[in-house]
Amino acid sequence: MPFKRKFALTLLVALALSIALLATARSSANVRLPGKTVTFNKDVAPIFFNKCSECHHQGEAAPFSTLAYKDLRPWAKSIREKVLSREMPPWHADPHFGHFSNDRRLSQTEIDTIVAWVDGGAIEGSPKDLPAAPKYVDGWKIGKPDVVLEMPDEFTLDASGPDEYQYFDIATNFTEDKYVQLAEARPGNRKIVHHILAFIVPAGTPNMSKMTKEMRDKAMEAALKNSPFYRDGFLMRIKEDQPVYDDGCSEKGGRGGGNDNILTGYAPGHNPDSWEPGIGKKIPAGSVIRFQIHYSKVAGSVQKDRSSVGLVFSKEPPQKLILTRSVGNILFKILPGAENHPVTGCWTLKSDTRIYALMPHMHLRGKAMEYKAFYPDGKSEVLGVAERIARAHHERWDGDGYPDGLGAEAIPLEARLVHVADVFDVLVHERPYKEAWSVEDAAGELRAGSGTQFDPTVISAFDALGAGSWTTG
Numbered sequence: 001m002p003f004k005r006k007f008a009l010t011l012l013v014a015l016a017l018s019i020a021l022l023a024t025a026r027s028s029a030n031v032r033l034p035g036k037t038v039t040f041n042k043d044v045a046p047i048f049f050n051k052c053s054e055c056h057h058q059g060e061a062a063p064f065s066t067l068a069y070k071d072l073r074p075w076a077k078s079i080r081e082k083v084l085s086r087e088m089p090p091w092h093a094d095p096h097f098g099h100f101s102n103d104r105r106l107s108q109t110e111i112d113t114i115v116a117w118v119d120g121g122a123i124e125g126s127p128k129d130l131p132a133a134p135k136y137v138d139g140w141k142i143g144k145p146d147v148v149l150e151m152p153d154e155f156t157l158d159a160s161g162p163d164e165y166q167y168f169d170i171a172t173n174f175t176e177d178k179y180v181q182l183a184e185a186r187p188g189n190r191k192i193v194h195h196i197l198a199f200i201v202p203a204g205t206p207n208m209s210k211m212t213k214e215m216r217d218k219a220m221e222a223a224l225k226n227s228p229f230y231r232d233g234f235l236m237r238i239k240e241d242q243p244v245y246d247d248g249c250s251e252k253g254g255r256g257g258g259n260d261n262i263l264t265g266y267a268p269g270h271n272p273d274s275w276e277p278g279i280g281k282k283i284p285a286g287s288v289i290r291f292q293i294h295y296s297k298v299a300g301s302v303q304k305d306r307s308s309v310g311l312v313f314s315k316e317p318p319q320k321l322i323l324t325r326s327v328g329n330i331l332f333k334i335l336p337g338a339e340n341h342p343v344t345g346c347w348t349l350k351s352d353t354r355i356y357a358l359m360p361h362m363h364l365r366g367k368a369m370e371y372k373a374f375y376p377d378g379k380s381e382v383l384g385v386a387e388r389i390a391r392a393h394h395e396r397w398d399g400d401g402y403p404d405g406l407g408a409e410a411i412p413l414e415a416r417l418v419h420v421a422d423v424f425d426v427l428v429h430e431r432p433y434k435e436a437w438s439v440e441d442a443a444g445e446l447r448a449g450s451g452t453q454f455d456p457t458v459i460s461a462f463d464a465l466g467a468g469s470w471t472t473g
């Protein structure tokens with residue numbers, strides 16, 4: 001997804017229009033749009049169809065479908081809560097860096113409409129007002145695939161124990177090169193599939209599905225002999241004697257750019273891969289597609305899975321080929337008790353490159369990720385910032401905020417700035433549930449919260465600017 005550069009100097013670094021100061025009042029007070037009865041069919045369905053149904057339809061990971069009133073009506077109060085807090089639809093990229101084509105965020109008008117619908121009794125409305133719902137073919141978001149590559153056999157996962165990484169090879173039997181326009185990985189059992197990575201393995205590489213277990217184990221041990229990894233059951237771990245390089249961008253740093261043979265992947269919230277006409281991904285004739293599947297034993301019972309990948313081919317050979325490449329660092333070490341631990345990874349491009357998509361991926365220890373481009377002339381540019389501000393800008397200086405109950409300087413500075421900016425922005429603008437405050441009154445409210453809700457240093461900076469410097473444009 002190409003992104004457009006979009007810079008604007010607003011009040012501090014305001015991230016969104018949701019605020020902590022009014023969160024309690026907004027979640028308990030009814031919101032009504034003046035002179036209007038809000039119904040699902042006329043007002044809310046278009047929002048859900050456009051922003052929610054991709055994950056919220058039959059067969060997907062979400063717990064209910066937004067395509068039919070009867071399916072989502074029991075969830076109305078929960079929808080209200082999650083929409084007000086901006087937890088749903090999920091979107092963690094900082095809007096100040098880049099403009100993404102798949103941005104799922106709701107506008108304030110859309111949020112107010114959904115809240116007013118719930119507060120008004122979650123009325124269905126007239127059937128004639130209901131727009132046509134999106135159609136999902138057999139659960140595939142890409143439409144009907146030209147070919148489906150499925151695991152040869154059903155895999156059985158034990159009820160308990162550590163996570164497992166399993167590998168499955170699927171022969172394509174392609175007699176000529178193929179060019180992919182759309183690709184989608186689909187888990188067979190969403191209860192246990194944490195993620196899928198599908199790799200393009202060149203013709204002539206041994207097919208693991210045709211090996212015995214003993215042959216596979218022997219081949220794996222040979223491959224790991226001179227690598228930094230060792231096997232621990234079905235997991236890969238870093239050997240204890242490996243050097244530590246937190247700065248992967250240093251001369252001796254950890255892994256940089258990985259190989260470019262990734263076909264597609266799946267993780268909750270991941271969009272199918274879709275490339276505009278004239279751009280495609282090449283699968284050479286005779287290739288094998290290798291699935292790496294991370295299984296998590298959270299179901300608590302024996303489970304079965306048979307995951308697959310669907311492909312839609314280009315109508316003609318593309319003018320440009322697209323590659324998916326990983327950039328990471330595997331040789332870092334987090335010390336016990338560390339609240340924050342920066343880790344970097346770098347990749348040097350050898351030719352002019354256009355970036356279409358970014359997919360940050362970390363597990364529970366990850367807090368935020370930033371992509372940054374460094375140019376030959378010494379300039380640099382932030383490409384994407386994820387989660388740190390979005391997660392912490394509802395925290396309070398006195399520790400009584402959410403979601404993590406952070407307090408004082410444990411709250412990231414940028415989140416403390418955004419907290420003040422958010423509150424000011426909402427106070428000085430009219431909303432369906434409130435009149436706009438004057439700049440002076442809003443400034444007074446912020447000062448009253450100094451030392452409890454807000455960082456006193458940030459409020460002092462506000463005072464140094466003077467209330468007249470805070471505009472509502």
